[in-house]
Amino acid sequence: MxxxxxxxxxxxxxxxxxxxxxxxxxxxxxxxxxxxxxxxxxxxxxxxxxxxxxxxxxxxxxxxxxxxxxxxxxxxxxxxxxxxxxxxxxxxxxxxxxxxxxxxxxxxxxxxxxxxxxxxxxxxxxxxxxxxxxxxxxxxxxxxxxxxxxxxxxxxxxxxxxxxxxxxxxxxxxxxxxxxxxxxxxxxxxxxxxxxxLSPKAVLGPHRHVLLTLGVGVVLMGALRQARVVIIPLWAAHIGMSNSSASLVFGVAAAIDMALFIPAGYVMDRFGRVWTAVPSAIALGVGAALLPFASTPALVAVLALVIGAGNGWGSGVVMTLGADASPKKGRAVFLGAWSIMQDVGGLLGPGLVAIGAAIALPVGLFTAGGLGAAAAGAFLKWTPRGRPVERADARG
Incomplete structure (x- = not known):
């Protein structure tokens, strides 16, 4: 076409x-x-x-x-x-x-x-x-x-x-x-x-390696993204910000998030997926890890913007990596498994933050920062370089 x-x-x-x-x-x-x-x-x-x-x-x-x-x-x-x-x-x-x-x-x-x-x-x-x-x-x-x-x-x-x-x-x-x-x-x-x-085993079996390598980065990114939803309001409340102020900060961060999907897509197609996946994970992790040092609403707002920018810069990167790795036959089955891996991370992320926060709230935020470092490392190591090849098959 x-x-x-x-x-x-x-x-x-x-x-x-x-x-x-x-x-x-x-x-x-x-x-x-x-x-x-x-x-x-x-x-x-x-x-x-x-x-x-x-x-x-x-x-x-x-x-x-x-x-x-x-x-x-x-x-x-x-x-x-x-x-x-x-x-x-x-x-x-x-x-x-x-x-x-x-x-x-x-x-x-x-x-x-x-x-x-x-x-x-x-x-x-x-x-x-x-x-x-x-x-x-x-x-x-x-x-x-x-x-x-x-x-x-x-x-x-x-x-x-x-x-x-x-x-x-x-x-x-x-x-x-x-x-x-x-x-x-x-x-x-x-x-x-x-x-x-096509059974999931028949589709996923030959792609076990990518699922156990690059797929780890997908799980970590899913955990990091869901953790970010928790950590900003938690820390805002911790330093005494009002609910309305915390909501406003989150809304501005969401606006930055929305604004970056076009340049992120261009960079992925022009220079490769690694140039969005790794910086996105780094920004999300750094923003989370620095939150315990933000003692004023202004500093919380700045770090929320960093986190929002990191999430926006990673717009579509997990889906794109999944599309690149998917086979010709049973492509949708593979994409379903890829999406599940991100959802599993989404379940784990807030739980890990909660475990850390049970010790002390900053520990929970540092845990989210650690997820960012681990995700960046996984993407840096296992994200394929170069342009993806065109596939002849156009179904499912």
């Missing part, structure tokens, strides 16, 4: 519906715990209800990879969006925390499912020379949608309450499905006669 046609196809069939759906997802993510508390549960139970989202994501990544590999990226995306919308409606109608947890898990499953299907879609259309830019743009669209979603959700909640926010999310995802109906490339649906089921 000519590059201009590929760009147009990606804009209409990937980025636009993803943007719409992510607004809805972004509106939901901050209110899972609030919903549990509104049902009369304590904060500890609310945290457990939120944790099932990550478990759902991992299951969804595996299922989405299997469906995309067997039936194609487009059917997998439609199915994933359907699961997402259903999860949102379950959350909206929850009368007790167990039902809410089921809804949250289904939302997580749908999100992981769509995440892998969208990656597979882009990988099938984008030429290798623009693969990083295509995937970092996807990451940027996620970030923008997740930035707008909570703002829109806040207004809806203020007027109509928490349940209405979930309905809004379901509507946003449904609109995304409607857009995809008219824009989806039909050749990315695998005909029934050509469908072949």
């Amino acid at each position: 000519p590059r201009s046609a590929a760009v147009r196809a990606l804009a209409l069939s990937v980025y636009l519906p993803t943007f719409l759906a992510e607004i809805g997802i972004g509106a939901m993510l901050p209110i899972f715990a609030l919903s549990a508390i509104s049902l009369g549960e304590p904060a500890s139970i609310a945290s457990i209800a939120v944790a099932v989202y990550s478990g759902g994501r991992m299951a969804g990544s595996a299922i989405g990879g299997s469906v995309a590999s067997h039936r194609g990226p487009i059917p997998a995306t439609f199915a994933g969006y359907g699961v997402l919308a259903a999860g949102a409606l379950v959350c909206a109608s929850s009368l007790h925390v167990a039902m809410l947890a089921v809804g949250v898990a289904v939302v997580g499953m749908g999100h992981g499912w769509v995440h892998v299907a969208r990656q597979s879609h882009i990988d099938a259309l984008a030429p290798s020379g623009t693969r990083a830019r295509a995937l970092t743009t996807l990451a940027g669209v996620w970030r923008i949608g997740n930035f707008i979603g909570p703002v829109a959700g806040a207004g809806i909640i203020a007027v109509l309450g928490l349940r209405a926010d979930y309905v809004f999310a379901a509507v946003a995802v449904t609109v995304a499905i409607g857009v995809l109906v008219f824009t989806a490339p039909r050749h990315l649906t695998i005909p029934r006669a050509d469908r072949v089921r």
